[in-house]
Amino acid sequence: MKALKRFTKAREAGSIIFLVLLVLLVGALNPAFLAPASLLSCLNDSVVFTLLAVGIAFVILTGEIDVSIGATMGMSAAVAATILRDGGSWMTAFVMAIIVGAVVGLINGWGVSIMRIPSLIFTLGVNGLTRGMIYVYTTGAWVENLPGSFTKLANVKLIGHLTVFYAVTFTGVLAANYVTNHTKHGRYFTAVGDNISGAALVGIPTTGTKITAYVLCGIFAALAGMAYTSRIGFVTPTAGNGYEMKAIAACVLGGVALTGGQGTLLGAAIGAIIMSSISRILVFMGFSSDYDNTLTGIMLIVIVVVTTVMQNREIIRNHHEILLARTSEELKTVQEGA
Amino acid sequence: MNRSLAEKSKAFFKSWEFVLLVILCLEIVVFATKNPKFLKPAVLLGSLNDIISICIISLFVTFCMITGGIDIQAGSIVGLTSIIIGVSWQDFGFNIWTAVILSVLIAAVCGALSGYFVAYCDVQPMVVTLGGSFLYAGIALLISNLSATASYKGISGFPDSFKFISKYRFGDVLPLQVVIFLVLTVIAHILLKKTKYGRMIFLVGINKNAAEYSGINSKLVMMSAYILSAISASIAGIILTSYLGTAKSDLGATFTLQIITACVLGGTLSTGGKGSAIGTGLAAVVIGVLKFGLPLSFGVNQQYMDIPVGALLLIVVICRSLATNPKVVALTHKTQKAAIKKGSVKESLKAL
Structure with a gap:
């Protein structure tokens, strides 16, 4: 009973209930939607958005925003894809992508928390720079002909129809969710977002927390870029364009307040599932995906x-x-x- | 209250608008020395053609930002306007000008809807207009499906009277759309700085509660800012449709970031309470000339244009942040004090 009460008070409860109702409603109209394969492919399709939404949720929890993740994701994807195409090992590609994400995150964190520039404006500028760098790096061409072993990775199934990608992502999200909700240092993000002066007074390193949030956001964007590359099989210079807005929308759907300090990473992940299954739901309801x-x-x-x-x-x-x-x-x- | 001309000009030289003007002149000088063709009046004035929509929208998004909000739905309203004009003209057989008026009205309603949620329901402006940007872009796509023409092709073949808006040039030099932009800049400037309405906008942005207590209907003022920015977006949509000659639902989808760049570069505070129409207009022109001049004079690839615009924005905000940094301010104060001391010593010497 106590657990139930706590659940209904949690911010992501609304989103979970909404998701369940949505699934039931669509299932009532078209039972085919409730087939495990169909439901699981909703989850499998949401990998990229889940990673992006959880990444940006760190930043949003601290009360800031990051509109550069779409470009960060595209840059990491382009870097990783180029290495893979030129015969580099997976490990190099993976590490390089993460480094790209972390560096962009670090720049964002520096500008927002040390230079105290409004986060929307600073990350907007970084977004433009990074997007331009993708064009310079790829000379505007598509990165194609990736090794088949890498592109097949996205379809490797763990159990039944559940892909390894989603299983890994979801486990990671649960772990991160636990850390941010139940450990001392994890609570820093919410504390800073809820009341930054209060957090500073009780000795929380607010500047460091914000920079960490941005670096984590960049790393998650890089992971999303890897997942994207593996799923799509090629990278265009416009990869990830506009994804930042969808990731923010997913966070809002998942009950993460843009004012900061409220919400959970799990909520963001659920918002991402809702966000990415909309087009599938429309098809099952007999509407065009327009x-x-x-x-x-x-x-x-x-x-x-x-x-x-x-x-x-x-x-x-x-x-x-x-x-x-x-x-x-x-x-x-x-x-x-x- | 009447300040002398000297004081006014002194204030002007210290203002942000002056810095922007200097940047603009520098740009023109650099581009012109590299490629003298750049100085041809027709080229110079025509350089704004591609960015005129962003110039117009950012003028009125400044209003939203001064009230402490933000408007990221303006880009999708451009597409909505464009497709409404196209579909109602081609498929419903409306007169082109009726279609134009209809599109402006619908845009105003869209702005009012978002403005209502922001002002009367206290929802964060960023979230509402984010939702609005999805919603209106979606509606635009649905409207384009009503047309017999496939949506990716775009509706074209508009009458000459409509194309006139973007094709006409005063004395074969000054494009009509640039004149429209200048007129709107003046209107926005007068609205902000010379009318009661403008004072209300600023007061709401500085302190909403104080505004409410002093008898201002702050909710209505906030909502009006969103209506104005939506109407400006529809005007931009009309001009863009006329300029391109085709109506498409996804026009303006990439404008959002550039609009906000122009507002911020123009000296508008994203936290509200500060900003000017002239500043935003100048900033938009600075961006436009940069995006036009780099490819023309230096042969920079058009695809790389995100870099200079992003770099410009970052440099400006970092410099501004440094200028307000307590340590830097203290340093300039010291030098000023030192200067004053020196001056006083000299003066006292003179007096002797």
């Missing part, structure tokens, strides 16, 4: 407006209760005095 963006937009606005309005009401109610309690206490003292 409704994709419209539905995403409506869902995003409805969820955000409803949660905000409910939160504001609660704040007002709490405020009233506090006032009431205070006045009744004052009345008591007055009466006692009389």
Whole structure:
């Protein structure tokens, strides 16, 4: 019972319930959707978005934002794909991609937390630079002819229809979720996002936490780039263009507040599943996938407006209760005095 | 209150707009020395043609940013406007100007919807307009499916009277769309700096509660900023459709980041309360000339244009951050104090 109560209070509860209802609704309209293969391919398709959303969730939890992850992902993907195409080992490609992600993250972290530049603006500039660097690096050409052993990796199944990629990603997300929710250092992210001055007063290294968040975000974007390369099989200079907005939307759908300090990585991962299964859901409902963006937009606005309005009401109610309690206490003292 | 001309000009030389003007002149001088063709009036004024939509939209997105918000849906409203004009003209048989007015009205409604959520429901502007950017881009795609023409081809063959907006040049030199941009800049500047409405926008951005207590309907003011930016996006959409000669649903999809770059480069504070239409307009022109001049004069590949724009933005924000850094400020104060001391010594010597 206690666990249930805690679950309903958690921010990601709304998203999980929403996801379950959505699946049941679509399943009721078209039972074929409920087949394990279909449900699992929803999960398998969400690998790239899950990695991006969880990565950006670190940054959003600290109250900042990163709009450069799309370009970071594209850059890592291009670097890794070029190494693989030229016969380099997987390990080199993997390490180089991670290094690219971490360096972009470090630059973002430096600009935002040390130079104190508004994060939207700084990461916007970094986004432009990184996107341009992709064109310089690839000379505007597609990176193709990747070794088959690498592109087949995305389809390796663990059990039944569940791919190894998703299994690894999800385990990683669960582990990261545990760390950010239940360990001292993991809670720093939320603490900084919730109240940065308060966090600084109790001795949390706010600057370091923000830089860490950005570096982690960059590394997750690099992982997403690797997953993307393996799934798609080639890398275009525009790879990952616009993914930053979808990753932010996934976070919002998963109950991560853009004001910082609220939400969990697990929520972000669930938001990413919702986000990436929309087009599949549309197909099963008999709509064209052209409704994709419209539905995403409506869902995003409805969820955000409803949660905000409910939160504001609660704040007002709490405020009233506090006032009431205070006045009744004052009345008591007055009466006692009389 | 009446400041003398000298004071005014002194203030101007210290202002951010002046810095932008210097950057713009530098750009023109550098590009012109490398390629003298750049100085031809037709080329110079035409350099803005490709970026005119971004110039126009960023002027009014500045309003949103001054109120403390942000508008990232403007790009998708450009596509929505374009496709509404195309479909209602070609497939529904509307007069082209009726179609144009219809598209502006719909854009205003879109802006009002997002503005309502931001102002009256207290939802974060970034999230609402992010949702709006998906929603309106999606609606634009759905509308394009109503047309008999395949959406990727785009609807073309507009009447000459419509193409006139982008093709006409005053004295064969000054394009009409640049004039529209200049007129809108002046309008935006007057709105912001010379009217009561402008003062309200600033006050809402500086302190919403104070604005509310002083009798300003701050929610309505905030909502109006989003309506204005949506209308400006639809004007940009009309001009872009006329300029390209085709109506497509995905026009303007890549504008968002450039619009915000122009606003920030123009000196608008993303936290609200500060900004100017002239600054934003100048910044947009700086970006436009940069994107036009680098390929023309230095043969830089058009694909690499993200780098100079991104670098410009980063350099500006880093410099500005350094300038407000307490350590740097303290340093300049010391030198100023030292200068004053020197001056006073000299003056006292003179007095003797």
